Amino acid sequence: MDFDARAHVREATLNAFNFRRATKAFDPSKPIDPADFDVILQAARLSPTSNGLEPFNLLVLDSAAVRQRIVDEAGGGPQWVQAPKLVVITTKRGAGLHADGEHITHMKLDVQGFPADDLPGWQEHFEYFLTKNLELDNDKLRLEWARRQAYIVLGNIMTAAALLSIDSCALEGVNYAVVDGILDQEGLQDKVKDQFAVAVALGYRAAEPKRERTRRPLEEIVRYA
Amino acid sequence: MDFDARAHVREATLNAFNFRRATKAFDPSKPIDPADFDVILQAARLSPTSNGLEPFNLLVLDSAAVRQRIVDEAGGGPQWVQAPKLVVITTKRGAGLHADGEHITHMKLDVQGFPADDLPGWQEHFEYFLTKNLELDNDKLRLEWARRQAYIVLGNIMTAAALLSIDSCALEGVNYAVVDGILDQEGLQDKVKDQFAVAVALGYRAAEPKRERTRRPLEEIVRYA
Numbered sequence: 001m002d003f004d005a006r007a008h009v010r011e012a013t014l015n016a017f018n019f020r021r022a023t024k025a026f027d028p029s030k031p032i033d034p035a036d037f038d039v040i041l042q043a044a045r046l047s048p049t050s051n052g053l054e055p056f057n058l059l060v061l062d063s064a065a066v067r068q069r070i071v072d073e074a075g076g077g078p079q080w081v082q083a084p085k086l087v088v089i090t091t092k093r094g095a096g097l098h099a100d101g102e103h104i105t106h107m108k109l110d111v112q113g114f115p116a117d118d119l120p121g122w123q124e125h126f127e128y129f130l131t132k133n134l135e136l137d138n139d140k141l142r143l144e145w146a147r148r149q150a151y152i153v154l155g156n157i158m159t160a161a162a163l164l165s166i167d168s169c170a171l172e173g174v175n176y177a178v179v180d181g182i183l184d185q186e187g188l189q190d191k192v193k194d195q196f197a198v199a200v201a202l203g204y205r206a207a208e209p210k211r212e213r214t215r216r217p218l219e220e221i222v223r224y225a
Numbered sequence: 226m227d228f229d230a231r232a233h234v235r236e237a238t239l240n241a242f243n244f245r246r247a248t249k250a251f252d253p254s255k256p257i258d259p260a261d262f263d264v265i266l267q268a269a270r271l272s273p274t275s276n277g278l279e280p281f282n283l284l285v286l287d288s289a290a291v292r293q294r295i296v297d298e299a300g301g302g303p304q305w306v307q308a309p310k311l312v313v314i315t316t317k318r319g320a321g322l323h324a325d326g327e328h329i330t331h332m333k334l335d336v337q338g339f340p341a342d343d344l345p346g347w348q349e350h351f352e353y354f355l356t357k358n359l360e361l362d363n364d365k366l367r368l369e370w371a372r373r374q375a376y377i378v379l380g381n382i383m384t385a386a387a388l389l390s391i392d393s394c395a396l397e398g399v400n401y402a403v404v405d406g407i408l409d410q411e412g413l414q415d416k417v418k419d420q421f422a423v424a425v426a427l428g429y430r431a432a433e434p435k436r437e438r439t440r441r442p443l444e445e446i447v448r449y450a
Contacts, residue, residue: 006389010264012237013388017271017381039235045443046242048383050397052439058447066450075358112439133300133400144369148423151373152380156242158273159384163238164231172275175358188450198373214277214337218270222283225291225413 012163020162021213023169024079026203031084036164040202043160044087047153051126053107055097055146056153056197059088059188066186074178079169083201086171088183089153091146093195094139099123099130103193143195150197157200171199237388245387246438248394249304251428256309261389265427268385269312272378276351278332280322280371281378281422284313284413291411299403304394308426311396313408314378316371318420319364324348324355328418368420375422382425396424 044058061067067086070076080086095101100123108114108122136142158168176196184191269283286292292311295301305311320326325348333339333347361367383393401421409416 006258006261009389010260013264013385014267017268017385020271020273022273022277033231035235036231039238041443041447042239043242045440045446046245046438047380048245048247048395050395052247054441054446056446060447060449063450107441111441129398133398135401141365141369144366144372147369147373148376151376155272155377155380156384159381160238160242163388164234170273170275173354173358176360186450188448213271215270216279216332216336218266221270221279221281222266222285223413224285225288225411 016159016162018213019165020158020168021205021209023167023201023203023205023209024077025206026079026082026084026167026201027206028082028084030204032166032202032204036166037085037202039164040087040157040160040166043156044153047149047156049149049152050145051129052112053104054111054149055092055103056150057090057092057189057194058153059090059183061086061088061188061199063186066182066188069182069186070174070179073182074174076171076174076179079171079201080174080199082203083169084203086199086201087157088188088199089150089197090183090189090194091143091150091197092193093143093146094192096193097139097142097146099126147197154198154200157202161202167203167205169201171201174199241384241387243438244390245383245393246430246434248392248426248428248430249302250431251304251307251309251392251426252431253307253309255429257391257427257429261391262310262427264389265312265382265385265391268381269378272374272381274374274377275370276354277337278329279336279374280317280328281375282315282317282414282419283378284315284408286311286313286413286424288411291407291413294407294411295399295404298407299399301396301399301404304396304426305399305424307428308394309428311424311426312382313413313424314375314422315408315414315419316368316375316422317418318368318371319417321418322364322367322371324351372422379423379425382427386427392428392430394426396426399424 096103131137161168179196183189321328386393404421408414
């Protein structure tokens with residue numbers, strides 16, 4: 001890139017991160033263009049995950065009935081009903097996060113084309129990595145390993161949206177166990193294999209935010225050594 | 226945006242996500258332009274976090290000696306030494322993640338300008354959110370709440386870099402307890418307040434990746450309802 005192109009890309013990048021605000025109310029008259037939404041899903045798909053193991057799935061939740069259940073029963077905010085698009089991120093759970101489980105075996109052999117003969121050695125290495133290096137020595141903590149990756153996906157969905165001038169809001173403020181129960185009952189996830197991680201509402205803001213954005217200054221965030 | 230501008234932004238966005246690969250070897254002759262690096266730090270700073278509580282800090286680690294210690298003692302890969310820039314993401318820990326702790330009180334009152342009189346009510350609400358809704362009922366799990374946010378920051382650092390055609394690699398493959406010990410001993414974090422979350426190497430790839438990128442197809446990742 002030449003100097004002008006580089007300055008332009010810097011500006012466009014900063015603009016996108018400055019544009020993104022946690023959008024509380026969406027304009028119901030402005031749907032998301034399917035071509036834009038496809039870019040957002042591809043950004044999620046192309047997100048990096050630990051060891052490339054993609055321990056997540058996405059649920060594009062258009063169903064007004066299921067959205068309303070999450071508001072009524074799990075305490076979801078108004079965006080759960082209002083957002084033109086709503087993406088639920090689930091992670092694998094339990095055996096789905098074990099090195100010799102169905103998901104990780106599928107990822108290694110079928111998706112990554114890893115040699116089957118080398119799999120036992122890799123499994124041993126991966127279990128050591130999770131239990132010893134990362135100290136995730138039970139299923140509840142290992143679920144968090146998957147959720148960390150889900151939050152990269154969450155961040156990339158919001159950033160891709162912002163690059164397209166589309167608004168978003170991460171939705172954590174629900175009772176997680178109740179959401180899991182609803183998704184299970186509605187047949188939208190397999191409760192043995194999947195677990196709710198977080199959701200994100202997408203659309204166009206109904207109004208400009210009233211409050212200034214607050215952030216610590218960079219000097220408070222960053223240390224140099 | 227008009228139609229052509231929109232198509233261009235879609236393409237540029239997809240290109241950035243396709244460009245990003247986990248870069249194993251960096252070209253030592255290509256430093257990162259400080260103006261680009263500043264955009265990357267601003268992307269981290271402007272990242273969304275749960276309740277806007279920014280439970281993280283960044284350490285820009287130029288010190289060759291500390292990087293080498295992490296390779297020698299914590300099992301860090303060659304990028305720990307080689308990368309032109311290396312950003313360590315730490316999170317708050319322990320009391321730093323309690324509603325009435327120093328960090329969160331600072332965020333609410335000083336950064337967000339929240340009314341001091343309303344703070345006790347908010348603290349109660351926030352503790353309920355973390356312990357009941359998110360089921361993070363001990364300090365080790367609450368640390369994971371902070372790490373989830375750190376991974377949004379991680380993702381945004383990598384995406385901002387990719388938008389600028391800068392390569393990156395997330396660095397999880399270390400012994401976390403050993404890294405914490407090194408950062409504490411070197412005076413680069415306060416072991417009572419901060420804890421290592423993840424790091425990211427930044428620079429320019431030494432060579433094009435040999436392997437094709439592997440990802441599940443979108444149909445396997447996404448379900449619609």
